[in-house]
Amino acid sequence: MIKLYELAGAEDNRRFSPFCWRVRFALLHKGLLFESIPWRFTEKEAIAFSGQGKVPVIVDGETVIYDSWAIAEYLEETYTDRPLLFGGESSKALSRFVTDWVETVLHPGIFRLTLTDIYAHLHPVDKDYFRKTREQWLGMKLEEVCANRNNDVLSFRNSLAPLRATLQRQSFLAGSEAAWADYVTFSAFQWSRCISSFPLLEAKDPIVSWCDQMLNLFDGEANKASSWNI
Amino acid sequence: MIKLYELAGAEDNRRFSPFCWRVRFALLHKGLLFESIPWRFTEKEAIAFSGQGKVPVIVDGETVIYDSWAIAEYLEETYTDRPLLFGGESSKALSRFVTDWVETVLHPGIFRLTLTDIYAHLHPVDKDYFRKTREQWLGMKLEEVCANRNNDVLSFRNSLAPLRATLQRQSFLAGSEAAWADYVTFSAFQWSRCISSFPLLEAKDPIVSWCDQMLNLFDGEANKASSWNI
Incomplete structure (x- = not known):
């Protein structure tokens, strides 16, 4: 059975990494059985065998792969008889463009709005590490980054305009059924949902109905994680 | 032969509409012969037969289609034996997400940076119409919108992060060869190029090399239009 090393918070079921969620969805999409191994930021030695220090990491027999995009490529090329994650060249x-949009627009936006909530849900062993590394990157205290979030969320919502426009025309980013582009995008909202009660979206936003559909996929997998609401 | 009604500026060859450029590329991609008919904003009666007042409009035998996306869909469904514009469902x-990104991020960004240059290149019959309608939308003078463009261009360049990231990994948005997603995105840069000498991109930006490739497609079609440089 494939092993998936996933970031976890204070509880093993508080799995909040968007990079890990997209891999979890990819495995479910392919219908592959997997075992989840909860992992914390500071447990570098537990994944040292992968030659680097970040999750997701999967172990499939003798094969070790890290980096969510590389894992998706591996699954697509290895399990060709299963439903396609991408759907062709x-x-x-x-889908790479959607992934890059998620990583350069959606992730930085959500990060700055939910940073103090991420911190609140971390396992005690990770708290100092997280505060120190993130405050060094950001050049300010976590609390300062989030101080004006009620106002900052307005420009975040504006930055979602392309996603909103597409989802007003079609059920999923990948068309009539969800695929990698949807997993990668929804995983960002799932990240927030798992650690924060801060309302990223207005209730009437068309993105909310798509999130509801994503939450229901694979017997409500995303719904089962320890979380707040979107 | 297909007729394509295209927006033109002071000269017939000053074709600057990004929506028309994407259709021109789509026709070339399909290898379809077409005749271009230069059109100005105020010539509403010339396209009244289409039931609305904007270009691009194509006339293919008895069929009249407007709206660039609808035209692309029509060409894809009608000329199935030609190279695919989208490449499957x-x-x-x-590609719709890329189109929505172009229309909600790229177009508004370029519009605000080049508005006075668009005005300068319009046909005299269009100048009053353009100034009046655009200043009403914007709530300010064209000149005021562009007043701080040397500074505003910095955040515009930041907004191109997803495009830049993808083009650092692969030759075209659609993969190893250009297709609709590339046409729709490049047409925005071509729009600017046709009416403005304002440098949207830094010379070292990886987006510039992709623009160069796009300029060379179809015997340098985009290069032949009356234009400045990118």
């Missing part, structure tokens, strides 16, 4: 290329 | 859905 051109869809894969276009 | 899932690629089409993902």
Whole structure:
């Protein structure tokens, strides 16, 4: 059975990494059985065998892969008889653009709005590490970054305009059924949902109905994680 | 032969509409012969037969289609033996996200940086119409919108992060060859190039090399239009 090393918070079931969620969805999409191994930021030695220090990492027999995109590529190339994650070369290329949009727009936006909530849900062994590394990157206290979030969320919502426009025309980013582009995008909202009660979206936002559909996929997998609401 | 009604500026060859450029590329991609008919904003009666007042409009035999996305869909469904513009259902859905990103991020960004240059290149018959309608939308003079463009261009360049990231990994948005997603995105830069000498991109930006490739497609079609440099 495939092993998936996933970031966890104070509780083993508080799995909040968006990079790990997209891999979890990819495994479910492919219908592959896997065992989840909760991991914390500071447990570098537990994944040292992968040659680097971040999750997700999967172990499939003798094969060790890290980096969510590389894992998706590996699963697609290895399990060709299962449902396609990308749907072909051109869809894969276009899915890369969605992934890059998520990582350069959606992630930084959510990060700055929920930083203090991430901190609150970390396992005690990770708290000092997280505060120190993140405050060094940001050049300010976690609390300062989030201080004006009620106002900052307005420009965050504006930054979602392309996602909103597409989801007003079609059920999923990948078309009539969810695929990698949807997993990678929804995992960012799931990240927030798992550690924060801060309302990223207005209730009437069309993105909310898509999130509801994503929450229900695979017998409500995303719904089962320890979380707040979106 | 297909007729394409295209927005033109002071000269017939000053074709600057990004929506028309994407259709021109789509026709070239499909290898379809077409005749271009230069059109100005105020010539509403010339396209009244289409039931609305904007270009691009194509006339293919008895069929009249307006709206660039609808035209692309029509060409894809009608000329199935020609190279695919989208590349399949899932690629089409993902291309829609790229199109929505272009229309909600790239177009508004370029519009605000080049508004006075667009005005300068309009046909005399369009100048009053353009100034009046645009200043009403914007609530300010064209000149005021562009007043701080040397500074505003910095956040515009930041907004291109997802495009830049993807083009650092692969030749085209659609993969190893250009397709709709590339046409729709490059047409925004071509729009600017046709009416403005304002430098949207830094010379070292990886987006510039992709623009160079796009300029060379179809025997340098985009290069032949009356334009400045990118």
